[in-house]
Amino acid sequence: MKEQTKLGWICALLFLPFATIHAQATISNTHASAFLTFAPNYFFQKNESNFFLHGQLNLFTEQRISFSGDAFYDLGSTSAYPTFNNQHQLFFGVNYHWRTSIHDLYLGIQPGIGLYRNDQALESRIPLAPLVSLQGGYRIYISPHFHFFFEGRFIGGQVISKNMQAISNLRFSAGLGFQL
Amino acid sequence: MRYSVIFFVFFIIFGNWAQHSTNLNRFSLGVRSTFSAFSDDGTGLGTGGQFRLRFTPRVNSDWFADYIVVNHQSIAKSEYLHIGWSVLFYPMNQQIGRFQPYVLAGHCFDYNKLSINSQPEIYGDRWGSAVQAGLGTHFLLSPQVDLSLTSQYMVHLTKELTTAYSSTGYTIVEKSGNSFEGHLLTTISINYRFIKK
Numbered sequence: 001m002k003e004q005t006k007l008g009w010i011c012a013l014l015f016l017p018f019a020t021i022h023a024q025a026t027i028s029n030t031h032a033s034a035f036l037t038f039a040p041n042y043f044f045q046k047n048e049s050n051f052f053l054h055g056q057l058n059l060f061t062e063q064r065i066s067f068s069g070d071a072f073y074d075l076g077s078t079s080a081y082p083t084f085n086n087q088h089q090l091f092f093g094v095n096y097h098w099r100t101s102i103h104d105l106y107l108g109i110q111p112g113i114g115l116y117r118n119d120q121a122l123e124s125r126i127p128l129a130p131l132v133s134l135q136g137g138y139r140i141y142i143s144p145h146f147h148f149f150f151e152g153r154f155i156g157g158q159v160i161s162k163n164m165q166a167i168s169n170l171r172f173s174a175g176l177g178f179q180l
Numbered sequence: 181m182r183y184s185v186i187f188f189v190f191f192i193i194f195g196n197w198a199q200h201s202t203n204l205n206r207f208s209l210g211v212r213s214t215f216s217a218f219s220d221d222g223t224g225l226g227t228g229g230q231f232r233l234r235f236t237p238r239v240n241s242d243w244f245a246d247y248i249v250v251n252h253q254s255i256a257k258s259e260y261l262h263i264g265w266s267v268l269f270y271p272m273n274q275q276i277g278r279f280q281p282y283v284l285a286g287h288c289f290d291y292n293k294l295s296i297n298s299q300p301e302i303y304g305d306r307w308g309s310a311v312q313a314g315l316g317t318h319f320l321l322s323p324q325v326d327l328s329l330t331s332q333y334m335v336h337l338t339k340e341l342t343t344a345y346s347s348t349g350y351t352i353v354e355k356s357g358n359s360f361e362g363h364l365l366t367t368i369s370i371n372y373r374f375i376k377k
Binding site: 005061062064065067092093094096108109111112115128129130131132156158160161162 | 211212213225226227228247249250251257296298300322324325327348368370372
């Protein structure tokens, strides 16, 4: 009985946000939103994936346009011998949205910069690489304060070092976001 | 180094003036990605930013700074820092739908550092000057926000750095004479126009 009650509470908490979906989300055309989540990636030219802590701050300047800044912090790799010991990225750019009061589909572009460090290479150069990101995503506003989101992005660039590294990859993020 | 200090001061003063100008609709701020091609170096990618000051309805100016990294024949890493300006002229009085094409020409100061991939401690660097000209178009996402695509050829008015192979390995040398070499820079930029409301 105790287990059933616990399960009931968990279900209620999980589905509580969905219960508010049909409530009209009164979200301003110009507002800010943010999220913090985990993002895996897939490198095109090597059998290696990394996991990142992904933070985003998004500012709607009008109904269809938002400016967003994204930061990715490397948490580790699936490979025992990763190409880079550290790789972190920063992006800033624009998104174009097709929005209703609940649904929001968007495409965007962001120039960025990445820091790529390989301890074994012992390089004296600053390991910075210019990057460009093309992203698309979907949001569903579940209340005036929360939304769920899914976002995928292509990141293009290359690291020029002792061993040339093409670092183009696909990256995915999903989770709960907040309207500020 | 002297050029960079002069331009940096100029950049700050103009940026500050523009922000406090009463004609805020003449000022826009943005970020950009640049693809570099058709140079002796090879291909590369850059990231930067710019602001724009519009002098008249048909004349605009672009004040930019870019950091571009080029793969120099898979032997060396060539890093460019471009700081400069271009004048944009709109040949048509009106937009074509959401597009507004332009021709542009300008000048920039450039810094180049070339370092050998296998021995990064071997490097050479130089400051120089360059001129650029090309074509582009704004694509207006809204009255305040535009995406701009620009393609321009930049000619370096200085002696270029290159790699040379000797018995001890690769070294960095300066080419003899100004070669007027350059690169084709294709830039996509995102700009926010500050409109006085």
